[in-house]
Amino acid sequence: xxxxxxLLQKNALETPADxxxxxxxxxxxxxxxxxxxxxxxxIRGYQAIVDxxxxxxxxxxxxxxxxxxxxxxxxxxxxxxxLSRFSEVESLFLMSGGYDLLVIVKGETLKxxxxxVSEKLATVNGVISTGTHFMLKTYKDQGVLMQDEKERERLxxxx
Amino acid sequence: MSxxxxxxxxxxxxxxxxxxxxxxxxxxxxxxxxxxxxxxGEPDFVTPxxxxxxxxxxxxxxxxxxxxNLGTLELxxxxxxxxxxxxxxxxDPESEILxxxxxxxxxxxxxxxxxxxxxxxxxxxxxYVSYAPVVTFAHGVPVPVLTKQEDEFRLTRSHLAEKVGEKxxxxxxxxxxxxxxxxxxxxxxxxxxxxxxxxxxxxxxxEIYSGLTYEGEPTSIASVPGMKERTILxxxxxxxxxxxxxRIGFACAPAELTEAMTKIHQYTMLCAPxxxxxxxxxxxxxxDKASEHMRNEYRQRRNFIxxxxxxxxxxxxxxxGAFYAFPYVxxxxxxxxxxxxxxxxxxxxxxxxxxxxxxxxEGFIRCSYATSLENIKExxxxxxxxxxxxxx
Numbered sequence: 153x154x155x156x157x158x159l160l161q162k163n164a165l166e167t168p169a170d171x172x173x174x175x176x177x178x179x180x181x182x183x184x185x186x187x188x189x190x191x192x193x194x195i196r197g198y199q200a201i202v203d204x205x206x207x208x209x210x211x212x213x214x215x216x217x218x219x220x221x222x223x224x225x226x227x228x229x230x231x232x233x234x235l236s237r238f239s240e241v242e243s244l245f246l247m248s249g250g251y252d253l254l255v256i257v258k259g260e261t262l263k264x265x266x267x268x269v270s271e272k273l274a275t276v277n278g279v280i281s282t283g284t285h286f287m288l289k290t291y292k293d294q295g296v297l298m299q300d301e302k303e304r305e306r307l308x309x310x311x
Numbered sequence: 312m313s314x315x316x317x318x319x320x321x322x323x324x325x326x327x328x329x330x331x332x333x334x335x336x337x338x339x340x341x342x343x344x345x346x347x348x349x350x351x352g353e354p355d356f357v358t359p360x361x362x363x364x365x366x367x368x369x370x371x372x373x374x375x376x377x378x379x380n381l382g383t384l385e386l387x388x389x390x391x392x393x394x395x396x397x398x399x400x401x402x403d404p405e406s407e408i409l410x411x412x413x414x415x416x417x418x419x420x421x422x423x424x425x426x427x428x429x430x431x432x433x434x435x436x437x438x439y440v441s442y443a444p445v446v447t448f449a450h451g452v453p454v455p456v457l458t459k460q461e462d463e464f465r466l467t468r469s470h471l472a473e474k475v476g477e478k479x480x481x482x483x484x485x486x487x488x489x490x491x492x493x494x495x496x497x498x499x500x501x502x503x504x505x506x507x508x509x510x511x512x513x514x515x516x517x518e519i520y521s522g523l524t525y526e527g528e529p530t531s532i533a534s535v536p537g538m539k540e541r542t543i544l545x546x547x548x549x550x551x552x553x554x555x556x557x558r559i560g561f562a563c564a565p566a567e568l569t570e571a572m573t574k575i576h577q578y579t580m581l582c583a584p585x586x587x588x589x590x591x592x593x594x595x596x597x598x599d600k601a602s603e604h605m606r607n608e609y610r611q612r613r614n615f616i617x618x619x620x621x622x623x624x625x626x627x628x629x630x631x632g633a634f635y636a637f638p639y640v641x642x643x644x645x646x647x648x649x650x651x652x653x654x655x656x657x658x659x660x661x662x663x664x665x666x667x668x669x670x671x672x673e674g675f676i677r678c679s680y681a682t683s684l685e686n687i688k689e690x691x692x693x694x695x696x697x698x699x700x701x702x703x
Binding site for chain 1: 346355
């Protein structure tokens, strides 16, 4: 993968000037490459990684295993795309193994998520079954640890 | 009081060895708060988890004993395989590899194994702080050869040849170099090898930073034809795998020299700690991806710091290895030490004055980029402000 993308994935706030220095490139070059990635849809957006547990919102996140019937011609794609349009759905993946789709759903309350699953998700034509697991605590998300690491003691000056 | 009581109990050869300049500077820095330090000679990464975990696993399973003096065969085999993979040379794990407590011990053993009292050992300056003292401790004579910024601090045959006299017994090389980040070209290695062979020098090659080479593949002087039989290759896991605290190094050398070093090691150190040896095996066998990741990070920081230093008007060659930039500050109207002290006082940024690495370091400071890019950015901002105040 292009090093520029890797750096942006790590910290999207890095300025083009600094990125150019790090990559031994020019600022214009970095800017134009970023625009290309944005235009071609390779970069799909920029978000902050938030530890919501600290906000004490008591929001609910659930992982739902969904089995579906693939459609003639559309395969899994058609139904998967349809399900991914629900605003409650945060992420959706096609899986190998015991079920077909892994759906991550976010809601304000347990009831809201339960309602979404039973009333919306499960009732869609082609959905065979759902298995819902509620998430209790986040330790690491998108490569970022959610607990503060104690600062390590390191000599300030060493040979 | 009688004369006897006034006399020091410290051995005379030791009294004349000065304290490390690094230690002096450390004493100044530690009194301050909120310092951004570019003075640190060790990786800022924590040892990769899978390596730490293998030590924990070993401890769980009761690995608490001594090992063979040479180190565990398992580790020596892993070292043999690693050295062959990275340098193309084969060393026999049974007789040509010794596991040491860091390269520091390896260096001490190598010097003591080959130096008789009065023998000269030639090394290049600016250099790592231990070289001259270790030779003195062995009752040898350290002979520095200057390396210069115009040569990007490479050791050249012509500078070296001037210093090779009758009593020259050995040559100590450290490339990639701490503090300059210099790397030798293949031609340099060939030239130096010729000179070493002509003068029958034993070469100690401290290659601790070989895993942190940013341009091309690292080449060991031992791989030059005719050199393996006269070279003690020293390396370790501290830098490439961020394992400084594990204290694992290794020496690869002809059986005769390995045996000689082992003689000292068995009586003074016995063996390297077993838990660290276990972790080292994991690093050597399964740690390529982790070290590659860290090398890549260092390379990017190096690009950043190199560009920033030159932009603020400090001449700095591109360091091709290790994790140090070594810019020239001699045109700021003060000594390297004053520059470092004032930078610390006025901007709370710590860089080590070049003179800590020998007199040849006057006019330079060492900026370690083994710290986060965030820290480097802030340090460069502060340093740039400082330099522009000095230069106006």
